[in-house]
Amino acid sequence: MVLTISMMIFTRNSTTNLFPLILGLFMEIGGTSSRVINTLSNAGVSVSVSTIERLKKILSDDAKRHAVALLNSNRRFFSLLDNINIFLRKSEQRLFNKNTMINATNIVIVSLPNAVEEAVNLEEKLASRGKRASAVGADILPTREDNEKMWGSFEGLVVQFIATYCPGSESWDERKEMMGYAESLMAKDRPLEPRKTDTRPFGVFDVNEGSKMGMIKVLKALQEASGLTEEEWSGKTRIIAGDWLTSSNFRSARRDRSSDINAMERLEYGEELSQLFHFALNATHMLMRLHFGNAILDPGSLAKHKGLLNRTWDAAKPNYADGKALIRHSLIARILYSIMWKPTLDxxxxxxxxxxxxxxxxxSARDAKSxxxxxAAHSIYFIRDALIFCEFEHAVSHADAGRVLRVLKFWAFSFRGAGLHNYARECLEILLRWEYELTPPLQAALEQSWFVNRWGLPGRWIASDLYLEQLNFWVKVSDYKLRKV
Known part of the structure; x- marks a missing residue:
């Protein structure tokens, strides 16, 4: 009925286009072809493709103005960036050699409401550089306290899995008490208070930040688009967040320019920070390398469970969602196998x-091996590694940076053993910087930069770079037309 009324009104007066505009925008984002949209426009269902493109331009410009306002305010913020690759004319790669690749950088400016002014003090930041020279091996080893807290979280996760996934558990009399007990066992270090995060997309820059030179060009473009002068931009600490490649390229560029003419060219204002989603993504690769096994020789391997579930994705480089689903499914199945009755809380x-x-x-695994x-030994090793993975996810969902750092102590060695040396070194980089080279205000700001809460609800935090990956997805789906900034 609403659609019929909208069609009748729109065909008589094209300015009454609120519903057709929204419908057309969602159809274009969903991948509907221009020919179909124009046909529906003639019928009064949707607006035309040109109107949708104008709306996208207006929305993009409005979002950039909001981001520039944050950059020029007295509020603290961090810049989150990632490179996306859009393959154009892929079908003409061999026939006419007209294919091309767009390497673009998507940037989001995120407010840091809990960060104080001292967090962006550049002089204090520079004075702390190099203090890691006094680091010792014990700085990266899990302590007895780390093991005790991790053990408590393991028990909490087991209780939570049983009370959530055991058949018929929703009717258990003490289920609410069980879930409360599970939450009380989870370690709590310094979680953030639930608050809706102020995120402001800054648009797509026609620069490839996947190299040192590209990283320098992105930061220069960011400074110019912000409206700040070079002196204003480089006079404070600027948090640059991204994946491992972003941090690595920034550190390499800063090292190469250490003797340049001013602070802007030396890149000494930047404080790079590798984000958490890519740690989790590489953790799924790590678990597949360590525990995939052989479906014939080991009935408890992930390969066997993958076959039982009829999963067809490539285990050599799994998609994050598919790898995570298999890991959790296998872990929960092993835990539920031990309970065949309706338990009491005790x-x-x-x-x-x-x-x-x-x-x-x-x-216990060593004993089984003997x-x-x-x-049994391989199953024990998998259960331990999978519980650490679930502890990391639980820590992210509650924005608890202390628990994240504890997991990184364990993952530093696991990444190394699985051959993922880049992220093994990045774990050590973060641990040593936190221990020696960060002032308390800057440390708090960096920890807050790891998390985004789009709803302001408890337990609904996500990794900041996961939010950017979702934005990148919509950029690709909507076939965004890149514009030079």
């Missing part, structure tokens, strides 16, 4: 402690 507490003590302890039980 029985569930005892069961969780027993499971963690016997099936998440590397010493008895030539390779299947």
């Amino acid at each position: 029985e569930l507490k005892e069961l969780a402690t027993t499971l963690v003590d016997n099936y998440a302890d590397p010493m 008895h030539n039980d390779d299947v």
Whole structure:
């Protein structure tokens, strides 16, 4: 009825186009062809393609104005950037050699409401550089306190999985108490208070930041688009967030320009920060390398479970969602296998402690290995690594940077063992900077830069770069026409 009325009104008066405009925008974002949209426009269902393009331009310019306003305010912020690749005319790659690749950089400016003015003090930041020279091996090793807190979180995760996924658990009398007990076991270091994050897309820059020179060009374009002079931009600490490649390119460019003419050219204002989603993505690759195994020789391997679930993706380089689903599915199945009755709260507490003590302890795996039980040993190692992965996810969803840093201590060695040396070194880079080279205000600002909460609700935080990956997805789907800034 609404659509019919809208069609009748729109065909009589084209300025009454609110519903056709919204409908046309969503159809274009969903991949509807221009020919279909124009046909629906003639019928009064949607506006034309040219009107949709004008709307996209207006929305983009309005978003950039909001971002520039934040950049020129007295509020603290960080810049989140990532490179996206759009393949044009892929079908003509061999026939006419007219294919091309657009390497663009999407940037988001995110406010840091809890950061104080001292966090962007450039002099204090520069005075702390190089203090990691006094670091020792114990700085990167998990401590006894780390192990105890991790152990408690393991028990909390086991209780949560059983109370959530056990068949019929929704009707258990003590289920609410079980979930409360599980939450009380989870370690809590310094979680952020739930607050809706102020995120402001800054548009797509026609620059490839996947190299040192590209990184320098992106930062120069960012400074020019902000309306700040070079002195104003380089006079304060600027947090530059991205993936490992972004941080690596920035550090390499800063090292090469250490003797340049001024602070802007030396890039000494930048404080690079590798974001958490890419750590989680590489953790799925790590778990696949370590525990995929052989479906015939090891019935408890991920390869066997992948076949049972009829998953067809490539295990050599898994998609994050597919890899995460298989890891959690296999972990939960192993935990639920141990419970065949409706437990009370006291029985569930005892069961969780027993499971963690016997099936998440590397010493138990060594004992099984000594008895030539390779299947049990591999299963114990997997359960431990999968619980660490779930602890990382739980820490991100509650914006607890202390727990994230604890997981990175364990992952530094796991990444190294799996051959993911870049992220192993990045774990050490973060741990040593936090220990020696960050002032407390800057450390708090960097920790806040890891998380985004789009709804302002507790337990609904996500990694900042995951938010940017979602923006990149819509850029690709809408076939955004790049404009030079």
